[in-house]
Amino acid sequence: MLRFFVLIGLVVVIALIVRSQMIPESFGDLGHFRADAVEEAKRFEPRHLGRDVCADCHDDVAALHVKDAHARVECESCHGPGATHVAADGEGGIIRPDGKAPCLVCHQLMPARPSVFAQITPEDHYRFVGVEDPEVDCIACHDPHEPLFMDRDLRTARLHPLIHRCRDCHAGRTDETLVRPPGHPEIFECDYCHADIVDGFAERPHSEVRCTTCHLFFRESDFAGRMLRDSDPRFCLLCHREAEFRSDDAPPGIDWPAHREDMADDTIDLDKRCVDCHQDRIHPLQTRTAVGSEE
Ligand code: HEC
Ligand code: HEC
Ligand code: HEC
Ligand code: HEC
Ligand code: HEC
Ligand code: HEC
Ligand code: HEC
Ligand code: HEC
Ligand code: HEC
Incomplete structure (x- = not known):
């Protein structure tokens, strides 16, 4: 019986030693996490900058965008991260989406998508709008920045x-x-x-x-x-x-x-x-x- 308690005591002591070795230095300073992680994360350069940064130079596009159905879609969801582009003062470093795929990423009809979200299959959609040529791009009709040309916000x-x-x-x-x-x-x-x-x-x-x-x-x-x-x-x-x-x-x-x-x-x-x-x-x-x- 005594041996059993000694064994448990030993295990507890070892566990405590291991724990004290394993816990990172700044753990618990601010809460139940490693406080240094905050400083480390701050040192990363963000790759996505958000639409307000884009609006500094592209105020025309940004103004259209807030009004239409894409108001909630971030610029960088279509154009990719903008950090390189902005650091280079707009010289390259940004994706100019091309073809149907960049639209269908979000709008292809899929049973798993929330049903209130607008979805199409290109074949049915093109038949409905009377388009014969399957190669036609979505942006032949829809402006990507105001896909439905809403006249009010x-x-x-x-x-x-x-x-x-x-x-x-x-x-x-x-x-x-x-x-x-x-x-x-x-x-x-x-x-x-x-x-x-x-x-x-x-x-x-x-x-x-x-x-x-x-x-x-x-x-x-x-x-x-x-x-x-x-x-x-x-x-x-x-x-x-x-x-x-x-x-x-x-x-x-x-x-x-x-x-x-x-x-x-x-x-x-x-x-x-x-x-x-x-x-x-x-x-x-x-x-x-x-x-x-x-x-
Ligand atoms: C410092 C100013 C500046 C900022 C900030 C900026 N751009 Fe630009 N951007 C430019 C300039 C200059 C051009 C090239 C001239 C033009 O087409 O207007 C350009 C061109 C573009 C193009 C066209 C590229 C092409 O190949 O035709 C896209 C798309 C674009 N920017 C998207 C963005 C997005 C998205 C953001 C936000 C992440 C952004 N820009 C932020 C200055 C800027
Ligand atoms: C739904 C996807 C999508 C979103 C969201 C989007 N764009 Fe675009 N953008 C495009 C596509 C596609 C083109 C290419 C249009 C073309 O070739 O006619 C483009 C072209 C551009 C161009 C080049 C315009 C030109 O005339 O050369 C700029 C600048 C631009 N976008 C900036 C932005 C900014 C700023 C935002 C956010 C306010 C934004 N875009 C949001 C898809 C998008
Ligand atoms: C990152 C995802 C995303 C991409 C990429 C995208 N869209 Fe959208 N689109 C949305 C969201 C979100 C809405 C708003 C729908 C809602 O709230 O029901 C929307 C709405 C629309 C609508 C209005 C639908 C309606 O009846 O409500 C059209 C049309 C549209 N998008 C066309 C396009 C075209 C064309 C492209 C390619 C240039 C494109 N979208 C790329 C997310 C996206
Ligand atoms: C409020 C929810 C709701 C809406 C909106 C709704 N339905 Fe239904 N629908 C049901 C339910 C519940 C059933 C019964 C399913 C069963 O008994 O298997 C059903 C069954 C059906 C059926 C027979 C079974 C099948 O799936 O083929 C058809 C056809 C149908 N609905 C067509 C429509 C059409 C067309 C619309 C739009 C004009 C519509 N429904 C809108 C709830 C809805
Ligand atoms: C979703 C597609 C769609 C939209 C959006 C749409 N229409 Fe139509 N329009 C049609 C169809 C389909 C017809 C019927 C064509 C036929 O009779 O063969 C039609 C017919 C017409 C006609 C009559 C042509 C005739 O021969 O008498 C006029 C005028 C017209 N539309 C104006 C408008 C106006 C104005 C708007 C915007 C408020 C609009 N349409 C939006 C699809 C559309
Ligand atoms: C010939 C012009 C034309 C082309 C090309 C076109 N569309 Fe449309 N689209 C329309 C019209 C008109 C509507 C409004 C009628 C409707 O709701 O179906 C529409 C509506 C939509 C909607 C909203 C559907 C809903 O149920 O609310 C989406 C999403 C959409 N288009 C995406 C696309 C995508 C993605 C492409 C490329 C694969 C594309 N469109 C190509 C004319 C076009
Ligand atoms: C100044 C008045 C006026 C304006 C603005 C106008 N239309 Fe018309 N439209 C007419 C008249 C007049 C006709 C020929 C007689 C008729 O069909 O009513 C016509 C005919 C049409 C037809 C039938 C063409 C055919 O071949 O059968 C369509 C479709 C149409 N208009 C759509 C539009 C659309 C879409 C707009 C806006 C983008 C528009 N119209 C703006 C006056 C106008
Ligand atoms: C081809 C496009 C089109 C279709 C389809 C359409 N509407 Fe409209 N509707 C409009 C336009 C455009 C206006 C507003 C005109 C304006 O603001 O001057 C409008 C206005 C309205 C209004 C406001 C009326 C008022 O006096 O202010 C109601 C309600 C309405 N529509 C209901 C419907 C219903 C219900 C249907 C289906 C039976 C329908 N609409 C089909 C284009 C359409
Ligand atoms: C339960 C009742 C109800 C139903 C069902 C309904 N509406 Fe309405 N709708 C209203 C009321 C109330 C108003 C405001 C009327 C007014 O001020 O004259 C309105 C206004 C509108 C307007 C004018 C919006 C504006 O900006 O002035 C449109 C467009 C419209 N409805 C379309 C539709 C369409 C399309 C449908 C079917 C899909 C529909 N409604 C079904 C009650 C309804």
């Missing part, structure tokens, strides 16, 4: 009751036109609250276009999100710009801004946005916004 858009999209409950389902079986959970449809706008929409030229394609919804809580109304002409041009890579069944294309000049009756027309001439082709409004009063 996301955070100033109206708070709107929560809406449901199929992909909120069905991972990977993007076909919103699929017929739901009887007894399917109730979803709040647009017509529940906007009956006058939905009424007759099926007979309008944009009947194939989902309401939520033009009115993006960014969920903010379990009850609400930001609903956008986008009347920036470049948004319409995502579908309507005349280009060689588009197929015959693509939405009708126009040459912009030549189209406006061709269609203008007088000089006032030369300031008009697409919706000022074409709202009747989209849907009626409840409230009329005056030209240019958006900003």
Whole structure:
């Protein structure tokens, strides 16, 4: 019995000696960690600098960026670490992304991705927007710094009751036109609250276009999100710009801004946005916004 306790005592003593040898010098000075580690970490040069540093020299790009859907994406998530570039005063040292891959890294449809995040498969997406040539780059239509040309800051858009999209409950389902079986959970449809706008929409030229394609919804809580109304002409041009890579069944294309000049009756027309001439082709409004009063 005594031998047993001596053995345990010995083990404890050895353990204490080993511990005192193993514990780094500054451990516990500041808390349950090695205080010197803080100084050591400070000596590393950061490779990622953050967008505020980029904005010092690229204020034009940075200003666009804060407004659109990519507002939360860091410059260096696409351009790689900027330390070398900035140290060289902008001479090289930065990636200029090229091709589809840099976009698909984040936007390729994958069941494991949170379903509220915007995802596409290039094949389906190109069919939908009427692009024939699979080699066409995403930036032929989307400006990487303002992919949807929103005409107002996301955070100033109206708070709107929560809406449901199929992909909120069905991972990977993007076909919103699929017929739901009887007894399917109730979803709040647009017509529940906007009956006058939905009424007759099926007979309008944009009947194939989902309401939520033009009115993006960014969920903010379990009850609400930001609903956008986008009347920036470049948004319409995502579908309507005349280009060689588009197929015959693509939405009708126009040459912009030549189209406006061709269609203008007088000089006032030369300031008009697409919706000022074409709202009747989209849907009626409840409230009329005056030209240019958006900003
Ligand atoms: C000290 C000023 C400065 C800072 C800070 C700076 N840049 Fe630049 N950058 C330049 C200059 C100068 C050029 C070359 C001229 C041009 O294209 O405007 C350039 C060019 C670029 C290019 C184009 C490269 C190419 O091959 O065409 C990219 C992309 C870029 N910068 C991204 C960034 C990012 C991202 C940051 C933040 C990490 C950043 N820059 C910070 C000055 C700067
Ligand atoms: C979603 C990816 C993405 C993000 C985020 C992004 N960029 Fe870019 N950027 C690109 C791509 C792609 C190009 C090349 C565009 C082209 O070739 O037309 C580019 C080009 C540039 C250029 C060169 C422009 C020119 O006309 O030569 C600069 C400068 C630049 N980016 C700065 C920035 C800054 C600053 C930020 C952050 C505020 C930023 N980028 C965020 C993808 C991105
Ligand atoms: C680092 C990840 C990342 C990369 C790379 C990236 N994006 Fe995005 N993109 C985002 C995030 C985050 C959003 C905001 C989506 C949200 O909040 O639901 C977004 C939004 C968008 C939207 C709006 C989608 C919608 O309906 O809400 C489009 C269009 C888009 N990106 C296109 C592109 C294109 C084109 C490229 C390549 C030049 C690209 N993205 C590269 C992260 C990325
Ligand atoms: C011919 C022009 C065109 C090309 C090329 C194009 N897009 Fe789009 N994209 C659009 C239009 C128009 C929309 C808005 C309609 C919609 O929501 O599908 C859109 C929407 C998106 C969205 C939002 C989808 C959603 O469900 O909210 C993403 C993400 C996107 N594009 C990414 C890409 C990527 C990545 C590429 C390259 C592989 C690409 N786009 C190429 C025109 C284009
Ligand atoms: C609030 C969550 C929710 C939303 C949003 C939702 N569904 Fe469903 N859906 C369900 C549930 C739950 C079932 C029943 C699954 C089962 O019984 O296996 C289902 C079943 C289905 C089915 C039959 C089974 C299957 O998976 O093929 C179809 C088809 C369907 N939904 C289509 C849609 C479409 C199209 C949309 C968008 C317009 C949509 N759903 C939006 C929850 C949802
Ligand atoms: C539960 C009710 C409800 C549902 C469902 C609903 N909305 Fe709304 N929506 C509202 C209310 C309330 C307003 C503010 C109305 C006003 O001020 O006249 C609004 C405003 C809007 C606006 C104007 C935003 C602005 O900036 O002025 C748009 C666009 C919109 N909704 C689109 C949609 C779309 C698209 C759907 C279907 C996906 C939808 N809504 C479903 C209640 C709803
Ligand atoms: C997601 C793609 C998409 C977007 C975004 C889009 N449209 Fe369209 N547009 C279409 C389709 C599809 C048609 C129907 C073409 C047909 O009938 O063959 C159409 C038809 C039209 C027509 C009627 C052409 C005719 O023959 O009568 C006009 C005008 C028009 N759109 C203007 C706009 C304006 C203005 C915007 C921006 C507020 C816009 N579109 C945004 C896809 C789009
Ligand atoms: C000054 C007024 C005006 C402006 C601004 C304007 N359009 Fe038009 N647009 C017209 C007229 C007029 C026609 C021919 C008659 C018609 O179809 O209504 C037309 C025709 C069209 C067509 C049908 C072309 C065809 O071949 O079938 C489309 C698509 C279209 N416009 C889209 C747009 C888009 C997208 C914008 C903004 C980028 C825009 N328009 C801006 C007046 C305008
Ligand atoms: C082709 C793009 C497009 C489609 C599709 C579309 N809208 Fe709109 N909608 C717009 C534009 C652009 C405006 C705002 C015009 C402006 O600000 O002058 C708008 C405005 C609205 C408003 C605000 C109306 C007001 O009086 O202020 C509501 C609500 C709305 N849309 C609901 C819907 C619903 C519901 C659907 C589907 C049935 C739908 N939209 C489909 C482009 C579209």
